[in-house]
Amino acid sequence: MWFRAALIALLSVVLALAAAGIAPIIPYELSLKIGANAADNILTILASSMLAVTTFSLTAMVTAFSGAAQLGTPRATELLIEDKTAQNALSTFLGGFLFAIVGIIALSTGLYGEQGRAILLIGTILMIAWIVLTLLRWIGKLAHFGRLGDTITRVEDKAATALENYPGPRIVAGRSDFEVPTKATFVTAHETGYVAHVDRKTLSEIAQAAETTLTLAGSAGHLAGSGQPLAWASEGAEIDKAEVRRQFFIRRARDLDQDPRFGMVVLSEIASRALSRAVNDPGTAIAVLISAERVLDRFLDQQGEYEPLEGLVDHPLSLEELVEDIVLPISRDGAGLVEVGIHLQKMLGGLARKFPGARHAMAKIAAEARDRAAAAISSDYDRDRLDKAHRSAFPKPA
The missing domain is CATH 1.20.1270 (Substrate Binding Domain Of Dnak; Chain:A; Domain 2)
Structure with missing residues (x-):
């Protein structure tokens, strides 16, 4: 400014x-x-x-x-x-x-x-x-x-832009965790912070020059502790670790620009505050869920098809993890509000229809949210409404 x-x-x-x-x-x-x-x-x-x-x-x-x-x-x-x-x-x-x-x-x-x-x-x-x-x-x-509505819109737009521009691969089913090998040539962080940006092109050139493959330990938003790996190559690979380390830009806090999951986290924080006893505003939580669903609708949208770089294994972005970032905090803090629980079921059911490959993961998250809400709701009538919403969102195959 x-x-x-x-x-x-x-x-x-x-x-x-x-x-x-x-x-x-x-x-x-x-x-x-x-x-x-x-x-x-x-x-x-x-x-x-x-x-x-x-x-x-x-x-x-x-x-x-x-x-x-x-x-x-x-x-x-x-x-x-x-x-x-x-x-x-x-x-x-x-x-x-x-x-x-x-x-x-x-x-x-x-x-x-x-x-x-x-x-x-x-x-x-x-x-x-x-x-x-x-x-x-x-x-x-x-x-x-x-204003609150303006804030939600800004976070939604930022998260959607980060999602559209995500440079790595995307998976609709499963998680993005890599199994870290026990024997490899590791490039570790020298400070603790969040990865804000990764220069993928330069890393690819370094890997090709060393005739090896570099695997990223995480994408933008990944928490890199001091001494923890940022990337690794095969055991015995001769790479300039200092040069590789310089391609990772680490900041003290997460950044919305290139971190789609952080956008989901920020939206969930807004909803959680609205669901606190001091505020008690389920309408804002529902508005946040609608915004999050609009962002997730664009999960497969990309300005260009994903193009893997030679010698570089990118960290994938998982739809399941994005949904967990937004749904789990809201299902916890809004467990006693049937209107929030019903909208959660509708949102997850809608995502399951849009991304058939993620149906099992969405159904699992929805069942967890339903059980948590049922335990907190005292009214039998409200529990029946919630069960009906779950069955409608995830009908059993004929």
Whole structure:
């Protein structure tokens, strides 16, 4: 955020000071007709108003971040910080303030002649037009910025994008766990953190040069403890371990950009908070399940077919694990709410129909969610409704 604000602020200062340099292109007679002396009062008004608007915008953004963290999850605040409309608004208002301040200082020092003041007035009018357009967009954004629905939508979009761009293979049945060999040439992590990005192309080139195969221990989002393997090659393979290690970018926290499973985790956190006794909002949990189902619908969508790289064994992405990330916390925290349990059955049944290969896994998760809910629900009528929803979602073959 600071970079955009600093860039626009710098351009504003340059614009204010450039008026003196380009003044000769304005005829003296035209500067008199424009009424260049009006720039003094306009810049004074602009400086005072932009300072207030900038302060208001900062307050609104901090309030939105706090609301998203309290009503949703702290992991979602990063998505609000990345919002381009908010960044442009704050940067524009700060830039307008600095433009006015620099213009007033330059006027008081006599830097501008009549032509320079005319250029400054034209620049001021353009700056005001830019500020008005930005302010209108910012007002429209504030109507929903940081609200719970807006937060859920942002997480959904981010998770869907990460899922579509996932570079590795995808499996609809089974888990993605690899059996780590006892004897191999291991490349271990030197720090503890989450893998944020893997340079697959360079790893493939390294493996080909060493005439071996590199197997990734995990994808983006994988927790790499110090001394734990990031990848391995066959025993005795001569590879530059330091060079391989440099292709793994490790961060302190998980990142939504390239980690689809983290998107499911963040959505489940929002639902779990809504299902807490302090909030008791099953409607939000159901909205989260609908968002998660929309993301999972795109599990097999990919911008291009998966192309394995020579010498590299990628870590697969499992539909079953994605579903567990979103369903298990909600089935636990919403076990006593029949409406949540019914929607869970509908969601899992829908996924089983869309991905026939995952039917057994979905039925197993659905049965676990049903049993957990049945144990927490005291009403026989509600238990019957839940059983009916399960039978409807997973009918027995004729």
